Amino acid sequence: MSLKQLAVIKHLCLVRAPPSSAEESPSADVEQRRGCLEEDLLALLESGEAADVTLRVGRRGGRLAVHRALLLARCPALAAVLRVKGVRPAVFAEVMRFVYTGKAALEADSAGEVLAAAERFSLPELADRCEQLLMEGLSIETAAATAVVAVASCRPALTSAAVELISRHAPQVMGTDGWRAALRDHTEVAVRICCLVSAAAAPAAVSPDISTNPAEDLNWRLLQAAKDGAVEELRVLLAVGADVETKDEYRKTALQWAAERGYAKAVDCLLSSGAEVNTRDRWQLTPLHRAAERGHQDVVTVLLEAGADKSAMDNRGRTPLYIAKVINRWQVMDILK
Structure with missing residues (x-):
């Protein structure tokens, strides 16, 4: 070597991910060193x-x-x-x-x-780049597959674009292999897409208000708001009927997304609205597993105060403390002991 x-x-x-657009742009020297x-x-x-x-x-x-x-x-x-x-x-x-x-x-x-x-x-940065590419390639042939990805991943702009195209060209889209694959492999998501298409096709003089959207749309918005840590939007969505236990394609709830991304206030809001503190995703990971994995001390504390199970094991037999030890989340380890 x-x-x-x-x-x-x-x-x-010491290496960190590339800065987001919100961060200060690096100097030319820094960019040159980064390239190497x-x-x-x-x-x-x-x-x-x-x-x-x-x-x-x-x-x-x-x-x-x-x-x-x-x-x-x-x-x-x-x-x-x-x-x-x-x-x-x-x-x-x-x-x-x-x-x-x-x-x-x-x-x-x-x-x-x-x-x-x-x-x-x-x-998230990689996800944003993929979304842009999918948006640019949206067509009758790709609409169904793109809609499945957009809804399952809680991507509002991409979902809106795909649903609009499907509603304008429903017969053609529903004759594609992509639509047949969506019905066969992603039945629940396809049903949600149908609800969104139906709502988009319904005549309306003004843009639909949040309170008139179908339940599926509310639940999808709830997951996205949890990902963004948008506490006020979470409160509004929950107040008008969004299901706090709704799950995405990975069986992640809004609480799991908020815990994973470190939004303590959003976590507290969801718990106050009845979210199950020990809910499990496809890999049997709980919100506490997710927060410990990411090193979010405030979230770990909130979850434990709400009764999160420190001894819960995922599908590989790992507890939150074990995961924290493996990836050296020392401050989280102290809270979990």
């Missing part, structure tokens, strides 16, 4: 040199050598994982390329899968 690569490994823990670092990191990912973790991906258990320190810094949701299910190896490889370099060579055919994976692994 070269000295340059050793230097990269030494500084992996990105090339080094991509070379490490492709070569597997100095990797200390091997992930098994997909049904056939394809293997990918990665560096745990970098995952801790850029994608904690993957730092304690050894087996990644429900994601095609090619899609996961693109996700890891983004984690390492902040860049992704996205293709229209796989953008929906990458978006779903980005949401699952808490990579």
